[in-house]
Amino acid sequence: MTSLEFPLTREGPYAPPKAYAEIREGDPITRVNLPEGGQAWVVSRHEDARQVLNDRRFSSDRTNPDFPLMIKGARQFRRSDRPRAMISMDAPEHGEARRAVLGEFTVRRMEALRPRIHEIVDQQIDALLAGPNPGDLVETVSLAVPSLVICEMLGVPYDDHEFFQERTAKMLRRATSAEDRRAAADEVDAYIAELITRKEAAPPDDLLGRQIVKLREEGTYDHAALVTTGFLLLLAGHETTANMISLGTLALLENPDQLAAIKADPGKIPEAVEELLRYFTIVDLATARVCVEDASIGGVTIKAGEGVLVLGYAANRDPRAFENPDALDIERGARHHVAFGFGPHQCLGQNLARMELQIVFGTLFRRAPGLRLAAPVGELPFKDDAAIYGLYRLPVTW
Amino acid sequence: MKIIADTGKCVGAGQCVLTEPMLFDQNEDDGTVIVLDDTPEGDLAAKAREAVLVCPSQALTLQE
Numbered sequence: 001m002t003s004l005e006f007p008l009t010r011e012g013p014y015a016p017p018k019a020y021a022e023i024r025e026g027d028p029i030t031r032v033n034l035p036e037g038g039q040a041w042v043v044s045r046h047e048d049a050r051q052v053l054n055d056r057r058f059s060s061d062r063t064n065p066d067f068p069l070m071i072k073g074a075r076q077f078r079r080s081d082r083p084r085a086m087i088s089m090d091a092p093e094h095g096e097a098r099r100a101v102l103g104e105f106t107v108r109r110m111e112a113l114r115p116r117i118h119e120i121v122d123q124q125i126d127a128l129l130a131g132p133n134p135g136d137l138v139e140t141v142s143l144a145v146p147s148l149v150i151c152e153m154l155g156v157p158y159d160d161h162e163f164f165q166e167r168t169a170k171m172l173r174r175a176t177s178a179e180d181r182r183a184a185a186d187e188v189d190a191y192i193a194e195l196i197t198r199k200e201a202a203p204p205d206d207l208l209g210r211q212i213v214k215l216r217e218e219g220t221y222d223h224a225a226l227v228t229t230g231f232l233l234l235l236a237g238h239e240t241t242a243n244m245i246s247l248g249t250l251a252l253l254e255n256p257d258q259l260a261a262i263k264a265d266p267g268k269i270p271e272a273v274e275e276l277l278r279y280f281t282i283v284d285l286a287t288a289r290v291c292v293e294d295a296s297i298g299g300v301t302i303k304a305g306e307g308v309l310v311l312g313y314a315a316n317r318d319p320r321a322f323e324n325p326d327a328l329d330i331e332r333g334a335r336h337h338v339a340f341g342f343g344p345h346q347c348l349g350q351n352l353a354r355m356e357l358q359i360v361f362g363t364l365f366r367r368a369p370g371l372r373l374a375a376p377v378g379e380l381p382f383k384d385d386a387a388i389y390g391l392y393r394l395p396v397t398w
Numbered sequence: 399m400k401i402i403a404d405t406g407k408c409v410g411a412g413q414c415v416l417t418e419p420m421l422f423d424q425n426e427d428d429g430t431v432i433v434l435d436d437t438p439e440g441d442l443a444a445k446a447r448e449a450v451l452v453c454p455s456q457a458l459t460l461q462e
Contacts, residue, residue, distance in 0.1 A: 054456060095409070102410040102429030107419075109426075335413075335452050344409045346454035351412050 003039065004032045006309065007070055007174070007285055009384050013250070013377065014279070015326070020044060020314040029300040032309070036075065040068035040288070040307030041300075044314035046321035046338070048298040049287075052310050054343035055297075058289035062088040067290040068307030070387065073178030079185070083225045085232045087286075087345060094344060100215065101229065101348065104153070104207050110351045113149075114359070120148050121359050125367050134374035134397040141364070142245035142394070143238065146356055150237030153352075154230060155206025156195060164188055168235050172386045185231075192230045196223060207233070233349070240283060241353045243383070243390025245360050248276040250380070250394060251328055252361065253373055258330045259365065266362050272330035273357045278337035279328050281313040282389040287341050312338045368398040399443050400461040401436045407457035414453060418445035431457060 008017035023030055024044035031039045043052050052058050061067060063084065069075060086097045103109070121141075128140040143165065151158040167184040170176050176184070196208060200223070203209035208230055215221035252259040252272075262268045287310040291302045302308060316337050317325040323332070340347035347353070365371060374395035381392040401421070410429025414422035421442060423432040438446050450458045 054454070098409065099428040099430075103425075103427045105412075106410070106424040106426060106429050107412040107415040108424065335417075335448070340411075340454075342454045344455055346409060346411050351416065354416075 003030075006032045006034060006040075006042070010382075010389065013247070013380075013382055014328075016281075016284075016311075016313040016317055020311060020317065023311075024314045024318060029298050029302075034068055034070070034307070035072045036069060038068075038307075040309050041302055042309045042311050042314075043297065044311045044318075045298065046315040046318040046336075049310045049312065049315035049338055050342045052289060052297055052308060053287060053338070053341060053345070055295065056091060057291060057293040057295040058308060059090050059292045060088055060094070060289060060345055061090055064290045064292075066305045066307060068288050068309055070285050070288070071174060071178065071181070074181075079182065079189075082189070083222070083228050085228045086348075087232065091344065097225075097229070098344070098348065101207070101211065101233075104210070105348055105351060107351050110355050113153075113352070114355060116152070117145075117149055117355060117359050118363070120152075121145055121356075121363050122367075124148075125363055128396075129368060129398065134395045137249060137394040137396045138242070138246055138391060139393075141360065142249075142391075143242040145245065145360060146241035146353075147238040149352070149356060150234060153207050153237075154233060155199065155204055155208050156192075156230075156234060160191070163191065164234060165238070168239055169386075171235075172239060172383075172388055174385050174387060188234075189227060189231055192234065193223075193227045196226055196230060236347075237349055237352070239388050239390075240349075241356050243282050243388055244276065244280065244353070244357055246391040246394045247280045247282065247389070248273070248357060248361060249364065249371075249396075250373070250377070250391070251276060251279065252365070253371065254377065255328055258328065261330065262361065263365055263369070266366075268330060269358050269362050270354070271333065273354055273361065274334040274337065275328065275330045275332060276357070277339035278316045278322070278334040280389065281316045281337075281339045283339070283341075283387075284311065284313040284389070285309060285387070287312055287338075287345075310338075312341070371396055371398045373397075399438060399446065401433050401438070401446055402459045402461060403431045403433050404457045404459075405430045407455045409455045409457070411454050414449040414458060417449040417452060418442065421446060422449065 028045045124141045124144050147161050167188050170184045199209050203212040289308045291306045294303050340350040374397040383390045408430040
């Protein structure tokens with residue numbers, strides 16, 4: 001059998017690439033072709049996915065020449081002069097870097113942000129409802145809410161949102177050339193470096209300012225490393241949640257019985273959010289690894305130097321872990337999904353994302369109970385060309 | 399039942415706290431797990447099992 005060319009395109013807004021189920025049910029750990037040439041293993045079952053992602057024999061080091069990259073030319077334009085981001089580190093270095101910022105993302109800290117996030121959500125829904133009807137949910141709510149929240153947390157001026165949103169979108173589009181991607185990244189990088197330099201003079205009480213103070217006290221402060229962290233948090237903090245807000249809204253509008261259930265009992269919203277995260281798995285291929293010591297996974301030997309793509313979306317549709325996995329069922333109990341990854345790199349901002357999604361869905365359908373799509377689903381601009389799935393626009397009316 | 403937490407393995411995802419804040423909290427400095435009640439009974443014991451299932455670093459184990 002000829003190997004599949006990765007990455008594959010989703011079957012539609014509600015379904016993974018067709019081949020995912022065939023791989024998972026046929027040959028669950030198999031080799032596929034990469035865009036830059038060469039091959040990697042794909043791991044498709046829930047149990048195997050969790051095992052690989054929590055196993056030190058699989059490295060996250062994107063500077064390893066054998067690391068499987070999804071974008072053509074990415075290696076050539078790698079910025080080798082910059083400190084590695086947390087997502088590219090392994091233990092013990094990774095644990096140290098993660099723990100330095102973890103205190104900012106605890107469940108308790110996120111709870112303390114709840115009233116402020118509520119205000120931001122209300123303000124953006126006011127803006128949507130006061131604007132033209134039909135309006136675009138993406139611009140006014142989906143992208144604005146998480147951008148406002150992460151800007152406030154980090155201490156990034158929101159007035160600059162167009163600058164970093166445009167460049168992030170460019171970086172995430174697969175068709176963007178490696179050269180253009182690097183240029184966009186360099187611009188955001190320079191912007192954050194300048195912002196941090198200003199904060200160094202008199203560290204303000206925001207996440208970046210507190211990091212400067214804390215790391216200086218510990219004697220480990222490194223300007224370039226904080227720029228890398230700031231870059232990662234800013235990017236990860238808006239595109240991901242934005243796309244889940246749009247897709248989640250779409251799925252609830254398309255499943256009126258389930259929408260009615262959460263309207264009748266908002267206590268069901270947290271469970272619904274977990275199910276929506278599972279159902280869409282918008283960041284599917286970010287969980288790539290390179291094997292650094294031979295390992296046996298699901299009866300297959302993976303050798304040091306071989307790349308591995310953990311297919312989160314295949315794992316989240318694995319009938320061994322989720323009964324009737326292709327159905328959206330907000331009451332199924334989906335907390336064991338791997339939409340945020342698994343293992344030591346599991347999403348740092350997951351509890352912020354959860355809270356934003358819970359508040360948006362709870363508020364949007366209460367404030368605009370008649371909300372409905374203003375265009376046929378077939379005509380919506382889905383992000384089939386981006387590393388993070390979602391919607392470019394979502395026209396709604398109320 | 400006894401809950402054993404390995405803070406060396408813990409990655410501070412907070413999934414245990416989300417599962418049951420009566421049983422788990424996080425160190426406010428580095429986010430690692432703090433077990434508030436390590437011998438839960440009844441409904442709380444079921445919550446402890448759920449926390450073990452969703453912990454991303456398998457830092458929690460149960461001694462039955």
